[in-house]
Amino acid sequence: MDTARELSDRLATLLRRERSALAEFLVALAGFDARRAWAELGYASLFHYLHRELGLSKGSAQYRKVAAELIQAVPAVVEPLRDGRLCFTTIIEVARVVTAENWAAVLPRFYGLSRHEAAEVVAALAPHPAPPVRTVLTAVPRAPAGSTVELNVPAVMSGSTVEPVAPAPGSSRSAALTPLTADLQRLHVTVSERFRRKLERLRDLRPDLSDDALLEAAVDLLLAKAEKRKGALTERPRASVRPSRDPRHIPAHVRREVWERDRGCCQWRLANGEICGSTHALQLDHVVPRARGGEPTAGNLRVLCAAHNLEAARRVFGDALIDAYAPGRRVGSS
Ligand SMILES: [Zn+2]
Incomplete structure:
Protein backbone atom coordinates (compact mmCIF):
# COMPACT_ATOMS: atom_id res chain seq x y z
CA MET A 1 0.00 0.00 0.00
CA ALA A 126 -7.29 52.14 -6.13
CA PRO A 127 -9.63 53.19 -3.30
CA HIS A 128 -13.25 54.02 -4.05
CA PRO A 129 -14.02 57.71 -3.58
CA ALA A 130 -17.55 56.78 -2.39
CA PRO A 131 -19.07 53.67 -0.76
CA PRO A 132 -19.27 51.00 -3.46
CA VAL A 133 -22.68 50.52 -5.04
CA ARG A 134 -23.55 46.91 -4.44
CA THR A 135 -26.26 44.33 -4.89
CA VAL A 136 -26.37 41.31 -2.64
CA LEU A 137 -28.68 38.37 -3.22
CA THR A 138 -29.22 36.33 -0.06
CA ALA A 139 -31.41 33.23 0.12
CA VAL A 140 -34.08 33.58 2.77
CA PRO A 141 -34.44 30.56 5.10
CA ARG A 142 -37.96 29.06 5.38
CA ALA A 143 -39.05 30.74 2.13
CA PRO A 144 -37.47 28.51 -0.53
CA ALA A 145 -38.65 30.65 -3.45
CA GLY A 146 -37.54 33.96 -1.97
CA SER A 147 -34.36 36.00 -1.96
CA THR A 148 -33.41 39.32 -0.45
CA VAL A 149 -32.01 41.96 -2.74
CA GLU A 150 -29.84 44.61 -1.15
CA LEU A 151 -29.19 47.70 -3.21
CA ASN A 152 -27.53 51.01 -2.55
CA VAL A 153 -29.88 53.61 -3.97
CA PRO A 154 -29.71 57.37 -4.24
CA ALA A 155 -31.62 59.08 -1.43
CA VAL A 156 -33.99 60.64 -3.99
CA MET A 157 -35.46 57.15 -4.54
CA SER A 158 -35.98 56.41 -0.89
CA GLY A 159 -39.48 57.80 -0.86
CA SER A 160 -40.69 54.84 -2.93
CA THR A 161 -41.52 51.35 -1.82
CA VAL A 162 -41.27 48.64 -4.43
CA GLU A 163 -43.61 45.70 -4.63
CA PRO A 164 -43.55 42.68 -6.96
CA VAL A 165 -46.65 41.95 -9.11
CA ALA A 166 -47.91 39.51 -6.50
CA PRO A 167 -46.33 39.61 -3.06
CA ALA A 168 -43.73 36.91 -2.46
CA PRO A 169 -44.47 34.56 0.40
CA GLY A 170 -43.48 36.21 3.64
CA SER A 171 -42.77 39.59 2.05
CA SER A 172 -44.17 42.83 3.32
CA ARG A 173 -44.88 45.90 1.29
CA SER A 174 -42.30 48.11 2.94
CA ALA A 175 -38.67 47.74 2.02
CA ALA A 176 -36.22 48.56 4.78
CA LEU A 177 -33.87 51.44 4.06
CA THR A 178 -30.55 51.93 5.84
CA PRO A 179 -28.88 55.31 5.42
CA LEU A 180 -25.26 55.02 4.24
CA THR A 181 -24.26 58.58 3.43
CA ALA A 182 -26.12 61.85 2.90
CA ASP A 183 -27.32 60.74 -0.53
CA LEU A 184 -26.98 56.96 -0.52
CA GLN A 185 -29.26 54.49 1.22
CA ARG A 186 -29.29 50.71 1.20
CA LEU A 187 -32.58 49.11 0.25
CA HIS A 188 -33.39 45.66 1.65
CA VAL A 189 -36.33 44.03 -0.09
CA THR A 190 -37.53 40.44 -0.08
CA VAL A 191 -38.30 39.27 -3.60
CA SER A 192 -39.52 36.08 -5.28
CA GLU A 193 -37.40 33.77 -7.40
CA ARG A 194 -39.55 35.03 -10.31
CA PHE A 195 -38.40 38.59 -9.60
CA ARG A 196 -34.76 37.47 -9.48
CA ARG A 197 -35.13 35.86 -12.94
CA LYS A 198 -36.72 39.04 -14.33
CA LEU A 199 -33.88 41.10 -12.86
CA GLU A 200 -31.33 38.76 -14.51
CA ARG A 201 -33.09 39.20 -17.84
CA LEU A 202 -33.13 42.97 -17.46
CA ARG A 203 -29.41 42.96 -16.63
CA ASP A 204 -28.79 41.02 -19.86
CA LEU A 205 -30.84 43.46 -21.91
CA ARG A 206 -29.42 46.62 -20.31
CA PRO A 207 -25.84 45.88 -19.27
CA ASP A 208 -25.22 49.64 -19.36
CA LEU A 209 -27.39 50.19 -16.27
CA SER A 210 -26.47 49.37 -12.69
CA ASP A 211 -29.07 47.57 -10.58
CA ASP A 212 -30.16 50.70 -8.79
CA ALA A 213 -30.51 52.52 -12.14
CA LEU A 214 -32.64 49.61 -13.48
CA LEU A 215 -34.85 49.75 -10.42
CA GLU A 216 -35.19 53.51 -10.60
CA ALA A 217 -36.13 53.33 -14.30
CA ALA A 218 -38.81 50.74 -13.43
CA VAL A 219 -40.16 52.96 -10.65
CA ASP A 220 -40.21 55.92 -13.06
CA LEU A 221 -42.24 53.90 -15.57
CA LEU A 222 -44.77 52.90 -12.93
CA LEU A 223 -44.96 56.47 -11.63
CA ALA A 224 -45.52 57.87 -15.13
CA LYS A 225 -48.26 55.30 -15.74
CA ALA A 226 -50.02 56.01 -12.44
CA GLU A 227 -49.80 59.75 -12.97
CA LYS A 228 -51.05 59.43 -16.54
CA ARG A 229 -54.07 57.43 -15.37
CA LYS A 230 -54.76 60.18 -12.85
CA GLY A 231 -54.56 62.86 -15.54
CA ALA A 232 -56.32 60.89 -18.30
CA LEU A 233 -59.79 62.22 -17.44
CA THR A 234 -58.77 65.83 -17.94
CA GLU A 235 -56.48 65.28 -20.98
CA ARG A 236 -57.53 66.28 -24.50
CA PRO A 237 -58.11 63.32 -26.81
CA ARG A 238 -54.96 62.40 -28.73
CA ALA A 239 -54.66 63.00 -32.46
CA SER A 240 -55.28 59.83 -34.47
CA VAL A 241 -52.14 57.86 -35.35
CA ARG A 242 -51.09 58.36 -38.95
CA PRO A 243 -48.65 56.14 -40.83
CA SER A 244 -45.16 57.62 -40.72
CA ARG A 245 -43.66 59.03 -43.91
CA ASP A 246 -40.15 58.36 -42.61
CA PRO A 247 -38.79 55.46 -44.72
CA ARG A 248 -36.64 54.40 -41.74
CA HIS A 249 -39.73 53.89 -39.60
CA ILE A 250 -40.50 50.26 -38.79
CA PRO A 251 -44.22 49.87 -37.96
CA ALA A 252 -44.93 48.48 -34.49
CA HIS A 253 -46.75 45.39 -35.85
CA VAL A 254 -43.71 44.52 -38.00
CA ARG A 255 -41.39 44.89 -35.00
CA ARG A 256 -43.63 42.61 -32.99
CA GLU A 257 -43.84 40.01 -35.78
CA VAL A 258 -40.05 39.89 -36.27
CA TRP A 259 -39.44 39.79 -32.51
CA GLU A 260 -41.85 36.88 -32.05
CA ARG A 261 -40.59 34.96 -35.10
CA ASP A 262 -36.96 35.30 -33.94
CA ARG A 263 -37.99 34.48 -30.34
CA GLY A 264 -36.25 37.62 -29.05
CA CYS A 265 -32.69 36.46 -29.67
CA CYS A 266 -29.85 37.05 -32.14
CA GLN A 267 -30.30 35.05 -35.37
CA TRP A 268 -26.68 35.28 -36.61
CA ARG A 269 -25.37 31.94 -37.98
CA LEU A 270 -22.19 30.69 -36.33
CA ALA A 271 -19.62 28.69 -38.29
CA ASN A 272 -20.88 25.50 -36.59
CA GLY A 273 -24.37 26.10 -38.04
CA GLU A 274 -26.05 27.10 -34.76
CA ILE A 275 -27.50 30.57 -34.24
CA CYS A 276 -25.87 33.07 -31.86
CA GLY A 277 -28.96 33.23 -29.62
CA SER A 278 -27.66 36.16 -27.56
CA THR A 279 -30.21 38.35 -25.76
CA HIS A 280 -27.60 41.06 -25.18
CA ALA A 281 -28.19 44.56 -26.68
CA LEU A 282 -30.56 43.35 -29.40
CA GLN A 283 -31.30 45.38 -32.54
CA LEU A 284 -33.42 44.95 -35.66
CA ASP A 285 -31.20 44.46 -38.70
CA HIS A 286 -32.19 45.01 -42.34
CA VAL A 287 -30.95 41.97 -44.31
CA VAL A 288 -30.86 44.14 -47.45
CA PRO A 289 -29.67 47.45 -45.92
CA ARG A 290 -31.85 50.55 -46.09
CA ALA A 291 -29.06 52.27 -48.01
CA ARG A 292 -29.46 49.56 -50.70
CA GLY A 293 -33.23 49.94 -50.86
CA GLY A 294 -34.09 47.32 -48.21
CA GLU A 295 -37.68 47.64 -46.99
CA PRO A 296 -38.80 47.63 -43.35
CA THR A 297 -40.78 44.41 -43.85
CA ALA A 298 -40.75 41.30 -41.67
CA GLY A 299 -39.13 39.37 -44.54
CA ASN A 300 -36.20 41.78 -44.67
CA LEU A 301 -35.73 42.18 -40.91
CA ARG A 302 -34.09 39.98 -38.29
CA VAL A 303 -33.07 40.28 -34.66
CA LEU A 304 -29.30 40.58 -34.13
CA CYS A 305 -27.18 41.39 -31.11
CA ALA A 306 -25.25 44.68 -31.38
CA ALA A 307 -21.95 42.90 -32.11
CA HIS A 308 -23.41 40.84 -34.95
CA ASN A 309 -25.36 43.79 -36.35
CA LEU A 310 -22.03 45.60 -36.65
CA GLU A 311 -20.43 42.50 -38.20
CA ALA A 312 -23.30 42.30 -40.74
CA ALA A 313 -22.69 45.96 -41.66
CA ARG A 314 -18.95 45.27 -42.10
CA ARG A 315 -19.71 42.43 -44.52
CA VAL A 316 -21.97 44.69 -46.62
CA PHE A 317 -20.13 48.01 -46.51
CA GLY A 318 -16.54 46.98 -45.69
CA ASP A 319 -14.37 47.79 -42.67
CA ALA A 320 -13.19 51.18 -44.00
CA LEU A 321 -16.66 52.69 -44.17
CA ILE A 322 -17.82 51.23 -40.84
CA ASP A 323 -14.65 52.40 -39.08
CA ALA A 324 -15.37 55.91 -40.37
CA TYR A 325 -18.82 55.80 -38.73
CA ALA A 326 -17.99 53.76 -35.64
CA PRO A 327 -14.21 54.15 -35.16
CA GLY A 328 -12.65 51.59 -32.88
CA ARG A 329 -15.82 49.53 -32.65
CA ARG A 330 -14.96 45.97 -33.57
CA VAL A 331 -17.07 42.95 -32.92
CA GLY A 332 -16.42 41.89 -29.37
CA SER A 333 -14.94 45.21 -28.31
CA SER A 334 -17.87 45.72 -25.98
ZN1 LIG B 1 -25.25 37.64 -31.94
Whole structure:
Protein backbone atom coordinates (compact mmCIF):
# COMPACT_ATOMS: atom_id res chain seq x y z
CA MET A 1 0.00 0.00 0.00
CA ASP A 2 1.18 3.54 -0.76
CA THR A 3 2.31 5.61 2.18
CA ALA A 4 0.68 8.97 2.92
CA ARG A 5 3.91 10.61 1.72
CA GLU A 6 3.73 8.81 -1.62
CA LEU A 7 0.08 9.79 -2.05
CA SER A 8 0.94 13.38 -1.24
CA ASP A 9 3.80 13.41 -3.76
CA ARG A 10 1.37 12.13 -6.38
CA LEU A 11 -1.08 14.97 -5.54
CA ALA A 12 1.74 17.53 -5.79
CA THR A 13 2.66 16.18 -9.23
CA LEU A 14 -0.96 16.37 -10.40
CA LEU A 15 -1.28 19.93 -9.08
CA ARG A 16 1.86 21.00 -10.97
CA ARG A 17 0.43 19.44 -14.10
CA GLU A 18 -2.92 21.20 -13.61
CA ARG A 19 -1.28 24.63 -13.26
CA SER A 20 0.99 23.98 -16.21
CA ALA A 21 -1.95 22.86 -18.39
CA LEU A 22 -3.96 25.95 -17.39
CA ALA A 23 -1.04 28.27 -18.22
CA GLU A 24 -0.61 26.53 -21.58
CA PHE A 25 -4.34 26.87 -22.30
CA LEU A 26 -4.31 30.59 -21.43
CA VAL A 27 -1.27 31.31 -23.62
CA ALA A 28 -2.95 29.52 -26.54
CA LEU A 29 -6.18 31.42 -25.82
CA ALA A 30 -4.32 34.76 -25.81
CA GLY A 31 -2.94 33.91 -29.27
CA PHE A 32 -6.41 32.85 -30.45
CA ASP A 33 -7.80 36.18 -29.22
CA ALA A 34 -4.96 38.24 -30.71
CA ARG A 35 -5.85 37.01 -34.20
CA ARG A 36 -9.60 37.26 -33.45
CA ALA A 37 -10.06 33.64 -34.51
CA TRP A 38 -13.39 33.60 -32.61
CA ALA A 39 -14.77 36.13 -35.11
CA GLU A 40 -13.78 33.83 -37.99
CA LEU A 41 -15.95 31.15 -36.34
CA GLY A 42 -18.87 33.61 -36.22
CA TYR A 43 -18.81 34.48 -32.51
CA ALA A 44 -19.49 37.99 -31.24
CA SER A 45 -16.71 37.91 -28.65
CA LEU A 46 -14.09 35.70 -27.01
CA PHE A 47 -16.41 35.31 -24.02
CA HIS A 48 -19.20 34.09 -26.28
CA TYR A 49 -16.81 31.62 -27.94
CA LEU A 50 -15.67 30.20 -24.59
CA HIS A 51 -19.23 29.86 -23.33
CA ARG A 52 -20.83 28.46 -26.48
CA GLU A 53 -18.11 26.56 -28.34
CA LEU A 54 -16.08 25.24 -25.39
CA GLY A 55 -19.09 24.87 -23.11
CA LEU A 56 -17.61 26.78 -20.16
CA SER A 57 -19.97 28.33 -17.62
CA LYS A 58 -20.30 32.11 -17.87
CA GLY A 59 -18.12 32.52 -14.78
CA SER A 60 -15.34 30.25 -16.11
CA ALA A 61 -15.54 31.94 -19.51
CA GLN A 62 -15.19 35.38 -17.91
CA TYR A 63 -12.11 34.34 -15.89
CA ARG A 64 -10.40 32.92 -18.97
CA LYS A 65 -11.30 35.90 -21.15
CA VAL A 66 -9.85 38.32 -18.60
CA ALA A 67 -6.73 36.16 -18.25
CA ALA A 68 -6.22 35.94 -22.03
CA GLU A 69 -6.49 39.73 -22.35
CA LEU A 70 -4.14 40.29 -19.41
CA ILE A 71 -1.54 37.92 -20.91
CA GLN A 72 -1.60 39.93 -24.15
CA ALA A 73 -0.99 43.16 -22.22
CA VAL A 74 1.38 41.72 -19.58
CA PRO A 75 3.01 38.44 -20.72
CA ALA A 76 4.89 38.31 -17.40
CA VAL A 77 1.77 36.99 -15.61
CA VAL A 78 2.15 33.57 -17.28
CA GLU A 79 5.11 32.28 -15.20
CA PRO A 80 3.63 33.08 -11.75
CA LEU A 81 0.38 31.37 -12.90
CA ARG A 82 2.34 28.33 -14.06
CA ASP A 83 4.41 27.91 -10.90
CA GLY A 84 1.48 28.64 -8.56
CA ARG A 85 2.72 31.92 -7.05
CA LEU A 86 -0.32 33.62 -8.57
CA CYS A 87 -3.67 31.96 -7.89
CA PHE A 88 -5.95 31.85 -10.95
CA THR A 89 -8.97 32.95 -8.87
CA THR A 90 -7.27 36.34 -8.28
CA ILE A 91 -6.90 37.06 -12.01
CA ILE A 92 -9.88 39.43 -12.26
CA GLU A 93 -8.58 41.52 -9.38
CA VAL A 94 -5.03 41.45 -10.81
CA ALA A 95 -6.32 42.64 -14.19
CA ARG A 96 -7.91 45.69 -12.56
CA VAL A 97 -4.58 47.21 -11.54
CA VAL A 98 -1.62 45.45 -13.19
CA THR A 99 -0.39 47.09 -16.41
CA ALA A 100 2.53 46.74 -18.83
CA GLU A 101 4.12 49.71 -17.03
CA ASN A 102 3.68 48.74 -13.37
CA TRP A 103 3.72 44.91 -13.35
CA ALA A 104 7.24 44.50 -11.96
CA ALA A 105 6.26 46.39 -8.80
CA VAL A 106 2.56 45.52 -8.51
CA LEU A 107 2.28 41.86 -9.60
CA PRO A 108 4.33 40.41 -6.68
CA ARG A 109 1.87 41.98 -4.23
CA PHE A 110 -0.67 39.35 -5.35
CA TYR A 111 1.55 36.30 -4.90
CA GLY A 112 0.05 33.74 -2.53
CA LEU A 113 -3.17 35.69 -2.03
CA SER A 114 -6.75 34.43 -2.04
CA ARG A 115 -9.36 36.16 -4.16
CA HIS A 116 -10.64 38.10 -1.14
CA GLU A 117 -7.14 39.21 -0.12
CA ALA A 118 -6.46 40.26 -3.72
CA ALA A 119 -9.60 42.42 -3.66
CA GLU A 120 -8.24 44.14 -0.55
CA VAL A 121 -4.96 44.88 -2.34
CA VAL A 122 -6.92 46.39 -5.25
CA ALA A 123 -8.99 48.49 -2.84
CA ALA A 124 -5.77 49.77 -1.22
CA LEU A 125 -4.18 50.55 -4.61
CA ALA A 126 -7.29 52.14 -6.13
CA PRO A 127 -9.63 53.19 -3.30
CA HIS A 128 -13.25 54.02 -4.05
CA PRO A 129 -14.02 57.71 -3.58
CA ALA A 130 -17.55 56.78 -2.39
CA PRO A 131 -19.07 53.67 -0.76
CA PRO A 132 -19.27 51.00 -3.46
CA VAL A 133 -22.68 50.52 -5.04
CA ARG A 134 -23.55 46.91 -4.44
CA THR A 135 -26.26 44.33 -4.89
CA VAL A 136 -26.37 41.31 -2.64
CA LEU A 137 -28.68 38.37 -3.22
CA THR A 138 -29.22 36.33 -0.06
CA ALA A 139 -31.41 33.23 0.12
CA VAL A 140 -34.08 33.58 2.77
CA PRO A 141 -34.44 30.56 5.10
CA ARG A 142 -37.96 29.06 5.38
CA ALA A 143 -39.05 30.74 2.13
CA PRO A 144 -37.47 28.51 -0.53
CA ALA A 145 -38.65 30.65 -3.45
CA GLY A 146 -37.54 33.96 -1.97
CA SER A 147 -34.36 36.00 -1.96
CA THR A 148 -33.41 39.32 -0.45
CA VAL A 149 -32.01 41.96 -2.74
CA GLU A 150 -29.84 44.61 -1.15
CA LEU A 151 -29.19 47.70 -3.21
CA ASN A 152 -27.53 51.01 -2.55
CA VAL A 153 -29.88 53.61 -3.97
CA PRO A 154 -29.71 57.37 -4.24
CA ALA A 155 -31.62 59.08 -1.43
CA VAL A 156 -33.99 60.64 -3.99
CA MET A 157 -35.46 57.15 -4.54
CA SER A 158 -35.98 56.41 -0.89
CA GLY A 159 -39.48 57.80 -0.86
CA SER A 160 -40.69 54.84 -2.93
CA THR A 161 -41.52 51.35 -1.82
CA VAL A 162 -41.27 48.64 -4.43
CA GLU A 163 -43.61 45.70 -4.63
CA PRO A 164 -43.55 42.68 -6.96
CA VAL A 165 -46.65 41.95 -9.11
CA ALA A 166 -47.91 39.51 -6.50
CA PRO A 167 -46.33 39.61 -3.06
CA ALA A 168 -43.73 36.91 -2.46
CA PRO A 169 -44.47 34.56 0.40
CA GLY A 170 -43.48 36.21 3.64
CA SER A 171 -42.77 39.59 2.05
CA SER A 172 -44.17 42.83 3.32
CA ARG A 173 -44.88 45.90 1.29
CA SER A 174 -42.30 48.11 2.94
CA ALA A 175 -38.67 47.74 2.02
CA ALA A 176 -36.22 48.56 4.78
CA LEU A 177 -33.87 51.44 4.06
CA THR A 178 -30.55 51.93 5.84
CA PRO A 179 -28.88 55.31 5.42
CA LEU A 180 -25.26 55.02 4.24
CA THR A 181 -24.26 58.58 3.43
CA ALA A 182 -26.12 61.85 2.90
CA ASP A 183 -27.32 60.74 -0.53
CA LEU A 184 -26.98 56.96 -0.52
CA GLN A 185 -29.26 54.49 1.22
CA ARG A 186 -29.29 50.71 1.20
CA LEU A 187 -32.58 49.11 0.25
CA HIS A 188 -33.39 45.66 1.65
CA VAL A 189 -36.33 44.03 -0.09
CA THR A 190 -37.53 40.44 -0.08
CA VAL A 191 -38.30 39.27 -3.60
CA SER A 192 -39.52 36.08 -5.28
CA GLU A 193 -37.40 33.77 -7.40
CA ARG A 194 -39.55 35.03 -10.31
CA PHE A 195 -38.40 38.59 -9.60
CA ARG A 196 -34.76 37.47 -9.48
CA ARG A 197 -35.13 35.86 -12.94
CA LYS A 198 -36.72 39.04 -14.33
CA LEU A 199 -33.88 41.10 -12.86
CA GLU A 200 -31.33 38.76 -14.51
CA ARG A 201 -33.09 39.20 -17.84
CA LEU A 202 -33.13 42.97 -17.46
CA ARG A 203 -29.41 42.96 -16.63
CA ASP A 204 -28.79 41.02 -19.86
CA LEU A 205 -30.84 43.46 -21.91
CA ARG A 206 -29.42 46.62 -20.31
CA PRO A 207 -25.84 45.88 -19.27
CA ASP A 208 -25.22 49.64 -19.36
CA LEU A 209 -27.39 50.19 -16.27
CA SER A 210 -26.47 49.37 -12.69
CA ASP A 211 -29.07 47.57 -10.58
CA ASP A 212 -30.16 50.70 -8.79
CA ALA A 213 -30.51 52.52 -12.14
CA LEU A 214 -32.64 49.61 -13.48
CA LEU A 215 -34.85 49.75 -10.42
CA GLU A 216 -35.19 53.51 -10.60
CA ALA A 217 -36.13 53.33 -14.30
CA ALA A 218 -38.81 50.74 -13.43
CA VAL A 219 -40.16 52.96 -10.65
CA ASP A 220 -40.21 55.92 -13.06
CA LEU A 221 -42.24 53.90 -15.57
CA LEU A 222 -44.77 52.90 -12.93
CA LEU A 223 -44.96 56.47 -11.63
CA ALA A 224 -45.52 57.87 -15.13
CA LYS A 225 -48.26 55.30 -15.74
CA ALA A 226 -50.02 56.01 -12.44
CA GLU A 227 -49.80 59.75 -12.97
CA LYS A 228 -51.05 59.43 -16.54
CA ARG A 229 -54.07 57.43 -15.37
CA LYS A 230 -54.76 60.18 -12.85
CA GLY A 231 -54.56 62.86 -15.54
CA ALA A 232 -56.32 60.89 -18.30
CA LEU A 233 -59.79 62.22 -17.44
CA THR A 234 -58.77 65.83 -17.94
CA GLU A 235 -56.48 65.28 -20.98
CA ARG A 236 -57.53 66.28 -24.50
CA PRO A 237 -58.11 63.32 -26.81
CA ARG A 238 -54.96 62.40 -28.73
CA ALA A 239 -54.66 63.00 -32.46
CA SER A 240 -55.28 59.83 -34.47
CA VAL A 241 -52.14 57.86 -35.35
CA ARG A 242 -51.09 58.36 -38.95
CA PRO A 243 -48.65 56.14 -40.83
CA SER A 244 -45.16 57.62 -40.72
CA ARG A 245 -43.66 59.03 -43.91
CA ASP A 246 -40.15 58.36 -42.61
CA PRO A 247 -38.79 55.46 -44.72
CA ARG A 248 -36.64 54.40 -41.74
CA HIS A 249 -39.73 53.89 -39.60
CA ILE A 250 -40.50 50.26 -38.79
CA PRO A 251 -44.22 49.87 -37.96
CA ALA A 252 -44.93 48.48 -34.49
CA HIS A 253 -46.75 45.39 -35.85
CA VAL A 254 -43.71 44.52 -38.00
CA ARG A 255 -41.39 44.89 -35.00
CA ARG A 256 -43.63 42.61 -32.99
CA GLU A 257 -43.84 40.01 -35.78
CA VAL A 258 -40.05 39.89 -36.27
CA TRP A 259 -39.44 39.79 -32.51
CA GLU A 260 -41.85 36.88 -32.05
CA ARG A 261 -40.59 34.96 -35.10
CA ASP A 262 -36.96 35.30 -33.94
CA ARG A 263 -37.99 34.48 -30.34
CA GLY A 264 -36.25 37.62 -29.05
CA CYS A 265 -32.69 36.46 -29.67
CA CYS A 266 -29.85 37.05 -32.14
CA GLN A 267 -30.30 35.05 -35.37
CA TRP A 268 -26.68 35.28 -36.61
CA ARG A 269 -25.37 31.94 -37.98
CA LEU A 270 -22.19 30.69 -36.33
CA ALA A 271 -19.62 28.69 -38.29
CA ASN A 272 -20.88 25.50 -36.59
CA GLY A 273 -24.37 26.10 -38.04
CA GLU A 274 -26.05 27.10 -34.76
CA ILE A 275 -27.50 30.57 -34.24
CA CYS A 276 -25.87 33.07 -31.86
CA GLY A 277 -28.96 33.23 -29.62
CA SER A 278 -27.66 36.16 -27.56
CA THR A 279 -30.21 38.35 -25.76
CA HIS A 280 -27.60 41.06 -25.18
CA ALA A 281 -28.19 44.56 -26.68
CA LEU A 282 -30.56 43.35 -29.40
CA GLN A 283 -31.30 45.38 -32.54
CA LEU A 284 -33.42 44.95 -35.66
CA ASP A 285 -31.20 44.46 -38.70
CA HIS A 286 -32.19 45.01 -42.34
CA VAL A 287 -30.95 41.97 -44.31
CA VAL A 288 -30.86 44.14 -47.45
CA PRO A 289 -29.67 47.45 -45.92
CA ARG A 290 -31.85 50.55 -46.09
CA ALA A 291 -29.06 52.27 -48.01
CA ARG A 292 -29.46 49.56 -50.70
CA GLY A 293 -33.23 49.94 -50.86
CA GLY A 294 -34.09 47.32 -48.21
CA GLU A 295 -37.68 47.64 -46.99
CA PRO A 296 -38.80 47.63 -43.35
CA THR A 297 -40.78 44.41 -43.85
CA ALA A 298 -40.75 41.30 -41.67
CA GLY A 299 -39.13 39.37 -44.54
CA ASN A 300 -36.20 41.78 -44.67
CA LEU A 301 -35.73 42.18 -40.91
CA ARG A 302 -34.09 39.98 -38.29
CA VAL A 303 -33.07 40.28 -34.66
CA LEU A 304 -29.30 40.58 -34.13
CA CYS A 305 -27.18 41.39 -31.11
CA ALA A 306 -25.25 44.68 -31.38
CA ALA A 307 -21.95 42.90 -32.11
CA HIS A 308 -23.41 40.84 -34.95
CA ASN A 309 -25.36 43.79 -36.35
CA LEU A 310 -22.03 45.60 -36.65
CA GLU A 311 -20.43 42.50 -38.20
CA ALA A 312 -23.30 42.30 -40.74
CA ALA A 313 -22.69 45.96 -41.66
CA ARG A 314 -18.95 45.27 -42.10
CA ARG A 315 -19.71 42.43 -44.52
CA VAL A 316 -21.97 44.69 -46.62
CA PHE A 317 -20.13 48.01 -46.51
CA GLY A 318 -16.54 46.98 -45.69
CA ASP A 319 -14.37 47.79 -42.67
CA ALA A 320 -13.19 51.18 -44.00
CA LEU A 321 -16.66 52.69 -44.17
CA ILE A 322 -17.82 51.23 -40.84
CA ASP A 323 -14.65 52.40 -39.08
CA ALA A 324 -15.37 55.91 -40.37
CA TYR A 325 -18.82 55.80 -38.73
CA ALA A 326 -17.99 53.76 -35.64
CA PRO A 327 -14.21 54.15 -35.16
CA GLY A 328 -12.65 51.59 -32.88
CA ARG A 329 -15.82 49.53 -32.65
CA ARG A 330 -14.96 45.97 -33.57
CA VAL A 331 -17.07 42.95 -32.92
CA GLY A 332 -16.42 41.89 -29.37
CA SER A 333 -14.94 45.21 -28.31
CA SER A 334 -17.87 45.72 -25.98
ZN1 LIG B 1 -25.25 37.64 -31.94
